[in-house]
Amino acid sequence: MNVVDLTTPLSAATPTLELPDPFVNLIDFSIDYQSEYDDRGPFWKHANIHTGEHIGTHIDAPVHWISGRGGKDVSEIEPTRLVGPAVVIDFSERAADDPDLLIDVSDIASWESANGAFPDNCWLLVRTGWDSRGHDRNEFLNKYDGGSHTPGFTAECAQWLAERDEISGVGVETVGIDAGGAASLEPAFPMHYHLLGHDKYGLTSLKNLQRLPSQGAVIVVAPLPIEGGTGSPARVFAFVDSTGGGAR
């Protein structure tokens, strides 16, 4: 098995979602060393970290959204839902032409017609090429004309994905599971609304999806089990059969 790390490293430069006024933003990540083999701790180096829950490669738990308010916090998501087959669909060419791309039901359905039905307990991972912008906050958030221009899903597609029993969650390369312009959809932020309202999970800021086969990889999503947490940074690994046995 080859192990592919799908995780964005965490640092003070990690791009985070920026909500407009009057909404309250979470803090950026920072690391604050309390000793560095010095008078404060002669034999060791250790640090406090300060971070929002929703930063870098992270999971959204159902309780994050009003539609999932009675649902699971991040510590309550069963490990069996966090490990499963990955289905990787590549929309990077279309997203390069149209940063406001909204993936629709027909886009996913036509992929399934050509490639087969989704396996049980799967994670749908959507490649848009956005990870190549991750080094630069402005490029990653792509803000102009008063809004963020990043790809996502139509409201119809969000509901359709949320109602499919075989899907555990949806992973994306962008800062959030919804499109940059999703505040204007109905409902607003439909991926958050529908997925989290159906006990499905969102996964963001993934990278290296181009190293996965479209089918045959298994992913492990490992958030911190923060009690009451609405999400958590997560380490995400994919296991790929190095003998080429996985379907492509």
Ligand code: MN
């Ligand atoms: Mn989030």
